[in-house]
Amino acid sequence: MNDDLELRVDGARPLTVEAIAAVGAVCDTAEDRGGRGRVVVYVSGAPDGPRPAGLTVAVVSKWERALRRLERLPAATVAVADGDCGGLALDALLATDHRIATESVRLVVPVEGGATWPGMAVYRLAHRAGSTAVAIRRAVLFGTPLPARDALALQLLDEVTDDVSAALAAAEPLGELSGPELAIRRQLLFDASTAGFEEALGVHLAACDRDLRRTGSGAVS
Structure with missing residues (x-):
């Protein structure tokens, strides 16, 4: 490559x-x-x-x-x-x-x-x-x-x-999978074994929101 x-x-x-x-x-x-x-x-x-x-x-x-x-x-x-x-x-x-x-x-x-x-x-x-x-x-x-x-x-x-x-x-x-999004997914994976559900939820929702905005697939409120 x-x-x-x-x-x-x-x-x-x-x-x-x-x-x-x-x-x-x-x-x-x-x-x-x-x-x-x-x-x-x-x-x-x-x-x-x-x-x-x-x-x-x-x-x-x-x-x-x-x-x-x-x-x-x-x-x-x-x-x-x-x-x-x-x-x-x-x-x-x-x-x-x-x-x-x-x-x-x-x-x-x-x-x-x-x-x-x-x-x-x-x-x-x-x-x-x-x-x-x-x-x-x-x-x-x-x-x-x-x-x-x-x-x-x-x-x-x-x-x-x-x-x-x-x-x-x-x-x-x-x-082919690179950039800031890869780094974010990797960090979510690192944290998954130690973070509690409520703590993880906010971080994952923020990542979901970021992805919706990035791809333009989110609903317009």
Whole structure:
């Protein structure tokens, strides 16, 4: 798809300001284009060994904010995962709309100093697959890798395939649904599991009103 933007995230690399800037640059372009096309995020790799010295909470916060921006883009985001995906790769994978994986994929929560990394990947794993799932508990508490087929069964992945090109081609129509309306629908979906009915009702009615005005299909009062 000619309108695709690409982002490559290597989970074996440490978190740096350059990694944050790369996400920000893709988000800038997607927003400038009004969400036209897709953002395809290629993820692979997992940390192997101790974290480099000098990482601060301030840098982690900037990374999490960059991922949140990716998660809220007015463009459809599609991840393509290969091999072990941990660290930055796992973070980016879980922030996308549609996730394609090869059979070799394993989702890995990194372990160092006798504990797993408590970043927002933990939140996204539990929020999307359920904190009571045995595989999620083991991944979050003990760093037990989650194989592709298990992740698919938990709906953390949308497709496991040995033909990534065909899967990407089949997902091309996702790029046709873009712009602010996509971002609004995505946020409604995010909030659905935590908002009470009365709280959600007002937000959904506002979105319905917006859509009626946008399409010109609402009744004139």
